[in-house]
Structure formats: C-alpha cells, structure tokens
Amino acid sequence: MLGNTREKLENYPATIHDCGATRSGGYRKILTSPVKGKNRNFSPAVSEALLESIRDGSDNGSKILRRDISRMVLDTGGDYRVSQKLSKHGPSYLGTLRGKDLEMAKQLSEHTRLVDKKGRNQVSFKDMEEQSAMYMKDIFTTFVDAHWYYVLIAFFASFFGLWLLFGLFYWAIAWHHNDIQAYNSPQNFTDHTSCVDQVFDFTTAFLFALEGQTTIGYGFRSTTEECPIAIILQFIQFLTAIALDSLVVTIVFTKLARPKYRAKTVEFSTKAVILERDGQLCLIVRACNLRNSLLIDVNVSGKLLKTRRSLDGEWLALEERNVEFVNSNVLFLTQPVDYVHIINEESPLYELSQDVLSSGEPLELIVIMAGIVEGTGMACQVRTSYVCSEILWGHRFEPAITRNKNINRYQVDYEKFNSIYEISPPMSPKSAEERDNEDDEVIERENIDESEESAAAGYFPDNIKTVC
Numbered sequence: 444m445l446g447n448t449r450e451k452l453e454n455y456p457a458t459i460h461d462c463g464a465t466r467s468g469g470y471r472k473i474l475t476s477p478v479k480g481k482n483r484n485f486s487p488a489v490s491e492a493l494l495e496s497i498r499d500g501s502d503n504g505s506k507i508l509r510r511d512i513s514r515m516v517l518d519t520g521g522d523y524r525v526s527q528k529l530s531k532h533g534p535s536y537l538g539t540l541r542g543k544d545l546e547m548a549k550q551l552s553e554h555t556r557l558v559d560k561k562g563r564n565q566v567s568f569k570d571m572e573e574q575s576a577m578y579m580k581d582i583f584t585t586f587v588d589a590h591w592y593y594v595l596i597a598f599f600a601s602f603f604g605l606w607l608l609f610g611l612f613y614w615a616i617a618w619h620h621n622d623i624q625a626y627n628s629p630q631n632f633t634d635h636t637s638c639v640d641q642v643f644d645f646t647t648a649f650l651f652a653l654e655g656q657t658t659i660g661y662g663f664r665s666t667t668e669e670c671p672i673a674i675i676l677q678f679i680q681f682l683t684a685i686a687l688d689s690l691v692v693t694i695v696f697t698k699l700a701r702p703k704y705r706a707k708t709v710e711f712s713t714k715a716v717i718l719e720r721d722g723q724l725c726l727i728v729r730a731c732n733l734r735n736s737l738l739i740d741v742n743v744s745g746k747l748l749k750t751r752r753s754l755d756g757e758w759l760a761l762e763e764r765n766v767e768f769v770n771s772n773v774l775f776l777t778q779p780v781d782y783v784h785i786i787n788e789e790s791p792l793y794e795l796s797q798d799v800l801s802s803g804e805p806l807e808l809i810v811i812m813a814g815i816v817e818g819t820g821m822a823c824q825v826r827t828s829y830v831c832s833e834i835l836w837g838h839r840f841e842p843a844i845t846r847n848k849n850i851n852r853y854q855v856d857y858e859k860f861n862s863i864y865e866i867s868p869p870m871s872p873k874s875a876e877e878r879d880n881e882d883d884e885v886i887e888r889e890n891i892d893e894s895e896e897s898a899a900a901g902y903f904p905d906n907i908k909t910v911c
Contacts, residue, residue, distance in 0.1 A: 558809050562826035586694045609680045610649035616673050617642050638670030656684045702823035705816050708733040711827040713861050716838040724875045726784040728810050732777045738814035741775040743768050743782050747791045748807040764791035779843045786875045797836040797872030837870035838863045
C-alpha cells in the first residue's frame with residue numbers, strides 16, 4: 444500500500460515553486476517520503492490532494508513560499524517535522540507557528556517578558572533550597588544587589604547588634620569581677636578597683652561599648668589596668684568595628700557609583716517601527732542620552748527571542764537570534780539616534796509581516812546598549828524589549844531635533860521623542876521574503892517575454908558569432 448502511494452505521487456506532475464524550479468525535486472522527495480521514526484509504517488507527509496493544491500496555486504502565477512507549504516502540510520494533518528523542514532530558512536528562519544502549536548507557544552510565553560521595559564530581568568528560581576546559602580557565600584555582591592531598604596536595615600541591625608554583644612561582655616566582666624556589688628555596696632568593698640570605671644549595670648556597659656566604638660569618649664567610662672581581659676575585649680571590638688565600617692563604606696559607595704543609575708538617564712523609545720527606507724524594509728528603534736556627560740564606545744545590539752518547535756518535536760523556549768543594527772557605533776551624544784536594522788535574507792525578521800504582528804505571535808525583541816561612563820570609566824548597559832504589540836508596521840518617528848537660531852544650538856523636543864505617525868499611503872503588509880519573491884517573479888516574467896520576442900524575430904543563440 445505504501446509503495447503504491449509513493450509510486451503514484453512520484454509520477455504525479457506537480458511542481459513546487461520556491462526560489463527557482465531546481466529545488467522542486469528536493470521538496471517533492473520530502474513531501475512524498477514517509478516520515479522516519481520508531482514506527483516504520485508512517486504514511487507520506489502529504490496526500491495527492493495537497494500536491495494538486497500546490498500545483499494549482501503555482502499555475503495561478505503566484506509563487507508559493509516555503510512557509511506557505513508548511514502551513515498546507517499542517518492544515519492537511521501532515522507531520523510537524525516535515526512542515527518545519529519545508530519552511531526552514533537557515534539563520535533567517537522565524538518559525539511561524541500554526542494551530543495548536545501557536546496556542547502552545549502563546550501559553551509558554553503569554554503576558555511575560557524576559558526583560559521588561561525598564562531593562563529588569565524577569566526570571567526567578569523555584570525549588571532552590573541552597574539559594575540563600577549560595578548568596579551568603581558572596582555577601583558583598585548580595586548587599587550590592589539588594590534593595591536599599593534591606594541594606595539599611597541590615598547595617599543598623601549589625602551595628603546595634605555589635606554594641607549589644609560587647610555591652611553584654613562588659614557587663615559579664617563587671618559582674619564576675621564584683622564591680623556591680625562594689626558600686627551598690629561600697630562599704631563592703633573599700634579597696635576595690637573596677638575593670639571598667641562607671642560600668643555598674645547593663646545600661647552603662649552598653650553605653651561604654653557604644654562610646655568606645657564610635658570614639659565619643661565622654662570621659663566617665665574607661666578601662667583600667669586591673670583586668671587584662673577587658674583590654675583584650677576592647678581591642679577585639681575596635682578591630683571588628685573597623686572591619687564593619689570598611690564594609691559599610693565600600694558597599695554604600697559601590698551602590699551609589701554603580702552605572703545602573705547612569706543607565707536610567709538613557710532612554711529607549713516605547714515603540715519600534717518597521718518602514719521602507721531607501722528601498723529596503725527596516726526596523727528602527729530610537730534612543731536618547733538625557734545627560735550632558737557622554738557614553739564612550741557605545742555599541743547597540745539586539746536579540747530576537749522566539750518560542751518554536753524543532754524538527755524533532757522539541758519545544759525551544761526563548762531561542763535567541765542576533766539582530767544587528769547597521770549604525771550601532773554612531774556618535775552618541777545627547778541627540779536622539781534612530782538605530783536601523785535592515786530586514787534582509789540574513790535577518791531573523793525576514794518572514795515577519797504585518798499579519799504576524801497583528802496575530803500576537805509570542806516573540807520578543809531585546810535591544811541592548813553598552814558603553815563606558817565618561818566620568819567613572821565603568822561599563823554601563825541599558826536594556827529594553829519590544830513585543831508584537833509594540834512593533835508598529837508602516838510608521839515613522841517624527842524628527843525630534845531642530846536648530847534654534849536664537850541660541851545658536853541644536854535643540855531636542857522631548858515631547859516628540861516617542862511621537863510616531865503612520866505612513867501615507869499605507870505601506871504594503873508583506874514581509875521582506877514575500878517582497879523578494881515578487882521581484883524574482885517580475886524578473887522571470889521579463890526574461891520569458893524577452894525570450895518570446897527573440898524567438899518571434901528569428902533570433903537564436905546558436906547564430907551568435909564571437910568576434911575577437
């Protein structure tokens with residue numbers, strides 16, 4: 444039964460048009476071959492009716508894309524791996540999903556981002572019992588990354604706890620040396636010398652620990668040579684206080700000087716736009732430096748995150764593809780800069796069309812700006828992300844910088860930084876792939892017309908004579 448079906452399909456006169464007729468034989472082999480797997484009795488991926496529909500579509504003069512063939516395979520109950528193989532574009536493959544697979548991908552990434560609009564990471568861990576222990580091993584980084592609220596509470600608690608601890612030790616020394624009894628009953632201790640003067644209860648012991656550590660020294664309480672243990676304890680307290688002060692100063696300075704706060708004065712546009720510029724389809728995002736101080740050695744890059752299934756049926760969550768901007772190293776002063784990504788065959792957005800954006804397909808574009816802060820020399824990184832609803836098709840940014848003749852300077856209108864308007868007349872909703880295939884069809888038709896005209900005029904290539 445399987446052999447008869449394959450023989451019938453192989454003899455069926457169907458042609459699949461995609462980037463030239465030379466590949467149709469390869470696609471025919473994929474379409475009519477059984478799917479390999481544990482079950483060797485799998486049927487061919489598609490039926491004769493599907494090849495008939497593909498042939499009819501090609502006869503109508505429209506070039507069928509590999510993505511369209513993939514959809515036909517899925518719609519007729521074909522195997523997903525075959526559909527993915529047919530629609531794969533190598534490094535530029537977007538992986539458009541259909542049916543249940545699209546719903547599954549939306550469930551995996553619905554209402555979530557890897558990076559939010561402010562550049563914060565949206566990933567958390569669960570069932571990680573040793574997380575606290577690992578964080579405590581690197582206590583410095585833990586405090587630097589922690590919120591100011593928790594850092595200040597920890598610092599106050601550490602200082603107060605240190606004063607309580609050593610106050611307790613001084614009180615224990617005074618109690619063991621009978622300093623408390625001598626203060627309460629001086630008639631019974633005529634020749635008694637205290638270990639620490641004016642320490643006769645826990646309150647005075649706590650005040651001595653506080654005054655000694657902060658070097659206040661009001662002059663009433665002080666250690667004597669009577670108890671070496673009190674001198675050693677005071678020495679240990681001062682060393683501990685110096686270490687704690689150094690840690691506090693370092694953490695506070697590091698938190699204040701972090702380039703994270705410098706990144707807050709670099710802003711990305713809330714929307715990204717796709718438009719035609721100089722005959723090419725482009726993705727554009729806008730960025731602006733809100734400070735007069737500069738960022739040095741600025742570089743802008745992008746990552747496209749897409750959830751899809753592999754040829755083996757494996758779900759690949761947040762698969763990354765590089766999005767390169769042609770002007771990523773332009774001069775970044777204080778004027779708004781439009782960073783341009785050209786959508787061509789090497790772009791991961793090659794199959795992206797207006798229909799894909801409007802369908803809400805689960806994809807995320809992360810834009811990253813890296814540079815060096817001029818004042819501190821520290822590396823700075825600014826991040827943002829865009830989902831389908833934040834990428835506008837057929838729109839442009841309004842110019843936000845003008846020359847003010849009154850002050851003889853360029854002036855940025857911040858209200859126009861995020862201003863976007865729709866292109867009129869509306870731009871074609873087709874993807875870059877569909878546009879390229881339309882151009883190939885035009886060239887093919889022109890070549891056919893030229894061949895027919897040459898044949899009608901009696902012009903044949905065999906009649907050409909080469910003159911040296």
